[in-house]
Amino acid sequence: MRSLIAYLLMLFSAGVSAEPVPAEHAEAVARAEQRGRELHAFDRAAWVATDEFVDRISKSKRKAVAGYVVVPREGGFTVVWIGGAKDALGAMFETDVDGATFKAASTRKLDAPRPLGPFEARLWRARSLAASQSFEACRPGYNVTVVPVGIDGADGFDVYLLAPMMSDDEVVLGKHYLLRIDPDAGSITSRREFSRSCIAGRMPPQAVAWGGTHLLDPTPTEIHVLVSLQTGKMLSLSTTSNSIMWSIQSGVIGYSGTLGSGR
Numbered sequence: 001m002r003s004l005i006a007y008l009l010m011l012f013s014a015g016v017s018a019e020p021v022p023a024e025h026a027e028a029v030a031r032a033e034q035r036g037r038e039l040h041a042f043d044r045a046a047w048v049a050t051d052e053f054v055d056r057i058s059k060s061k062r063k064a065v066a067g068y069v070v071v072p073r074e075g076g077f078t079v080v081w082i083g084g085a086k087d088a089l090g091a092m093f094e095t096d097v098d099g100a101t102f103k104a105a106s107t108r109k110l111d112a113p114r115p116l117g118p119f120e121a122r123l124w125r126a127r128s129l130a131a132s133q134s135f136e137a138c139r140p141g142y143n144v145t146v147v148p149v150g151i152d153g154a155d156g157f158d159v160y161l162l163a164p165m166m167s168d169d170e171v172v173l174g175k176h177y178l179l180r181i182d183p184d185a186g187s188i189t190s191r192r193e194f195s196r197s198c199i200a201g202r203m204p205p206q207a208v209a210w211g212g213t214h215l216l217d218p219t220p221t222e223i224h225v226l227v228s229l230q231t232g233k234m235l236s237l238s239t240t241s242n243s244i245m246w247s248i249q250s251g252v253i254g255y256s257g258t259l260g261s262g263r
Helices: 002-013 023-056 118-131 222-231
Strands: 065-073 076-083 090-098 108-115 143-148 157-162 170-174 177-181 188-193 199-202 209-214 234-239 244-249 252-258
Touching: 023 065, 023 076, 023 090, 023 143, 023 157, 023 222, 023 252, 065 118, 065 143, 076 118, 118 143, 118 157, 118 177, 170 222, 209 222, 222 234, 222 244
Parallel strands: 209 234
Antiparallel strands: 065 076, 076 090, 090 108, 143 157, 157 177, 170 199, 177 188, 234 244, 244 252
16 A cells, blocks of 8 residues: 555646546546535635634623534525524524635624524434434544535535544545435435545655555545645545556646556
C-alpha cells in the first residue's frame, strides 16, 4: 500500500497531465463532482454559521437549542437553530451565510420560537432520523449534513454522516456514510459506506497532494471531491477494481491513465 501511494505521489508531483475521462465513467464522474461540491457547500455553511452562533450567542441561551438545519436559499443558505419542547420544536435563531464568500451574517434571535415551515420540518426529520441510526464510528462527533434532492426535497434527502477533521492538516477519507431518505423524511430507502475502514492521516504543510486507493467504486466519489475541497490539496487516487489513476482538485476529477500503462 505505501509503495503504491508513493508511486502515485511521484507521478502527480512530476506533473502528470489529465486526459479526457473515459466515456463509460463520464456520468459517474460528473455526478460525483456536482454532489461533492454541493456537499462541501452545505458542510461549510454549517461550519461558518456554527462559529458565528457560538461567538454571538451566550452559552446559557445555546442550551435551549436542540440542533439546526441548513436551508438553501437564493444566493446562499440560512442556518435555522431549532429548540423548544420536544413536541413543539420551533426556530429560535437564524444565521445567513453568503453562498459566494461563505461569510456568516450576525445571528438573529427571533422574538419567539416560530413554527417550522414544511420544508424545514422535513429537513429536521431527515437529519434526526439519520443521526439516530447505529453505525461504526471512527471517532466521536460525526457531522450530519443533509442535502435535499430536487426542489425543497421533492425527491428526498441525502444525509451524510461525516467523520470530522480534528485539525486543519488532517485528511479524513473514512469512514463516511450516506443514508437516502424518502421525501416525507419518514424512512430510509438505502444506505452505503464509502470505505471499509477508518482512513485518516496528517498532511505536512509543504505537501502538494495526498495519495490513496479506493476499493468500493470504479471512480472517485463525492467524498473524495469533498476532502480535496476541505484540504485545498490535490488527492491522487487509484481505484483498485480497474487500476485507474485519478486526480481530484478544486472540485474537479481528472483521469490520468492506468497503473502499468507505461506512464
